[in-house]
Amino acid sequence: MSQNASSTCKQRWRDNYFIGLDIGTHSVGWAVCDDEYHIPRIKGKRAWGVRLFEKANPAAARRGFRSARRRAAREKLRIKYLRRIFAPLIDPIDPGFFKRMDDAFFMSPDKLFEHADSADGKLCALIEVPDDAHSNDVILYDKQLDAQPSKHALAQTNTLFNDPDYTDKDYHDDFPTIWHLRKYLIELTQDCADDSDAMLETLALDTSRDYLDTDKKCVASGANNANKRVDARHYYLAILHMLKNRGHFLYSGEFSIGNSFAEVWQRFEGLAEQHGFLFIEDAQDKMKELVASTDTLNDRKRKAKELLATDRMTTIAEEQEAASAWDDATGAGDKPELSASKRAETLLNMILGSKTDLAKLFALDEKTDLEFKKGLEEQQDKLDKLSDEELALVEAAKQIYDFGKLENILNGETMLSSAVVNLYETHKEHLALLKRVVPDAGGNRHFYHDEWVDGDKDITYVAYARGARSKDGKKHIRVSQEDFVKTCRELAQKAEPSPEQEELLDLLSETKHAQFMPLQKGFFQGIVPNQLHGSELKLVLQALINSYPCFASQNTCFANDPTSVLDTKKITSMLAVRYPYWAGPLGEVAGQKTAETQEAINERQRPWFVKLPGEENSKVYPWNFSAVINQADTATKFIKRMTGKCSYLYDQPVLPKCSPMYQKYMVLNDINSIKLNGRRIGDDPNSIALKQSIFTQLFCKRPKVSVKDIRAFIKNETGELYTVAIADADDDAGRKINSSMSTYYDLAEIFGANFAEDATNQSKLESAVLSITSLPDSPELVLQSMMALFADDLAAAKVTEEQLQQLSKKQYAGWGKLSKMLLEEINAINKDTGELKADVTILSQMWKTNKNFNELVKSTGSQFIPAIDAHNRNIATSDPTQMVLDSWASPPVKRSILQAYKIETSLFA
Helix, strand or coil: CCHHHHHHHHHHHCEEEEEEECCCEEEEECCCCCCCCCCCCCCEEEEEEEEECCCCCCCHHHHHHHHHHHHHHHHHHHHHHHHHHHHHCCCCCCCCHHHHHHHHCCCCHHHHHCCCCCCCEEEEEECCCCCCCCCCCCCCCCCCCCCCCCCCEEEECCCCCCCCEEHHHHHHHHCCCCCCCCCCCHHHHHHHHCCHHHHHCCCCCCCCHHHHHHHHHCCCCCCCCCCCCHHHHHHHHHHHHHHHHCCCCCCCCCCCHHHHHHHHHHHHHHHHHHHCEEEECCHHHHHHHHCCCCCCCHHHHCCCEEECHHHHHCCHHHHHHHHHHHHHCCCCCCCCCHHHHHHHHHHHHHHCCCEHHHHHHHCCCEEEEEECHHCCHHHHHHHHCCCCHHHHHHHHHHHHHHHHHHHHHHHHCHHHHHHHHHHHHHHHHHHHHHHHHCCCCCCCCCCHHHHHHHCCCCCCHHEEEEEEECCCCCCECCCCCCHHHHHHHHHHHCCCCHHHHHHHHHCCCCCCCCHCCCCHHHHCCHCCCCHHHHHHHHHHHHHHHHHHHHHHHHHCCCCCCCCCCCCHHHHHHHHCCCCCCHHCCCCCCCCCCCCHHHHHHHHHHCCHHHHHHCCCCCCCCCCCHHECCCHHHHHHHHHHCCCCCCCCCCEEEECCCCCCHHHHHHHHHHHHEEEEEEHHHCCCCHHHHHHHHHHHHHHHHCCCHHHHHHHHHHHHHHHCCCEEEECCCCCCCCCCEEEHHHHHHHHHHCCCHHHHCHHHHHHHHHHHHHHHHHHCHHHHHHHHHHHHCCHHHHHCCCCCHHHHHHCCCCCCCCEEEEEEEEEHHEECCCCCCCCCCCCCCCCHHHCCCCHHHHHHHHEEEEHHHHHHHHHHHHHCCCHHHHHHCCCCCCHHHHHHHHHHHHHHHHHHC
């Protein structure tokens, strides 16, 4: 080929070419062809190849680590604030108290502290105690000068108490666990209420150094408590335990066994109805008994079947009878399945503690076993397979399971401390009985030696109580209660027959083994609500005020704190505060070794919160969060930033999945594709009115609709029996249609059908659902926004505050893929004349015709595509990369698109 011909060919393919791309998550294959399908050369090489790159990972895992660090930093800050509050009470009597706690995890030679008698305040270290020294004294030396000081100081060999007449040993003898201390301080408050003057006289304290004098000891009243010292350090330890183990925040308002379970069950039942699960009317009370019952799992599962109800409250027998009638009438074999009842039964069994395959509940591709007793955090990889709606249902079911565990722990007690102390005493009694019964135990604390140590078993009492190394020493094991009970039963059966053996075997029986040697650890953070800790904190603070009357009016100095809050209020706020996830980093710094300016902190953490006017320079504390942060603006700013974008209009936010508008689109998209006797419903000229009747009479009247319901409705309307087929009917869910008008159903129940259907109210109802979806953890803020949204309706008595409260408690989760503008504000354009067709929108056409979304938007000659393209051209930026980054796509898809774009730009730069 001549040079001119080659140049002509080269120019031709550069003017007329196309690129083939094979886009994947890890690579992009590409090839360039001209209009004659020749692969040209670029820089001497054939223009085809593959670009390899590392897959982009979603931000969820990284966000989880960041959130954990933020929670840990806030816990350190709570401890720091608590120390600052208690310092005026503790420092005069024990200046090394906090330092001993900080050094608790160090070996003795590594415990550095400031010598109290040293003028220069240099760090000193411990050395061996001389024989003639006091047992609680040590010799200190200066590490820099290697010179021995002239005075002795109190030894730091103890962790908490190091007084001459009260050490850690005395403390642990008085209070075996921290729960014993909490219970004791609560009882002090009750005793003080009975005899206020006597208690105040007994608890009179002097915060000076003379507090350690024996004649000024703080000794509680009562013969059994005569040797227990109650001073500020005891109060600090009890309150510190509450602030470090605050419990969960799943319940709103005051907690009570009856009311709180009703709140949990209503949330669960509402989510279950969205998935097609229905229960009998009095299922709440019966389920409450089942989750707290000590019966065997099989017995409880059998009773749970009685709580199931099928659609329209028909029984399974009636469903089978209707299916037989359908077979007789049509001769067809497509009898409706009863899998909806089976799935509901599986859901209840999961609540009762049974291992459950999530694939039997939801549309998963593979078997995914989930067990509540292992906790959800440990099974996060399985939860990642669920959608937002499915995850919300599982979390609601877990709350009911946890409620049963909590009721078993409380066992009739109103105070958590008393219940946990009872667990301790029960464990102690059972252990003593086990030692007496097990063969060759002889009362020795190493009773399990012959069977569990010298043998080849890893199941030991130590491994059950706190964990131990395995026999080969390669791993740390924690024995479950079931395995421990099984081994104990085998040992007990070898014992000599006696009344004690019968008593032990009875405790180890299948019906009672769950109460055998209960443990105190491993459940509180995930099961105990914050309100139980809060009720105890109030009583402990009351005892503290009784001991230190000045504490009731004390307000220590916190720099940059614009409020004047009492220390007692600060402490209760630190326990009860729960920063919402949308608040983000609040400029908190814990454990920083170098000073940082607020600007440096903000640059590092990149906070997005908005402060109220006049509070721009105020620091955020747990007790002034509401007084400093503009919660409404902060939440709005965060939600707008995190909400995804429409699949077609790239700058428009998507609608919530439970939005009435989006649900209407989903339902119409399904029923417009219905086939009657194999023919599309649109082929019948009278089908539009029939389709609209199906929508208004079925979907707007029931939270879930099945194919059987549609078939019965059409027979009632037309008098003919049709076979009905619909693309989005889930056969595994009893042929329920996945889409529904559940939100409209809720709104009609709360406000009435007239209010829910009024066109003037649609915008407000959409905004209310948006608030619920955006702020699932902030019901107070949701209610506040609704009060402002429906202010005119409240004034006109069209709605009530009770109705708004009822709506704010609804659980709506998940986001759609389309925007409000796409469905209702983009008008069709006549391609021939270019005229805009007013009032012709996608949603109106789906209602007036039998065309689904794809037929209206993606088909050839669509009248909506020109308007969509025009909108996107108006918002297009000069940087295509930024358009991709701002799109709705996931991180792996974005990276693949950007890599494909880089291929094109590098080839023809």
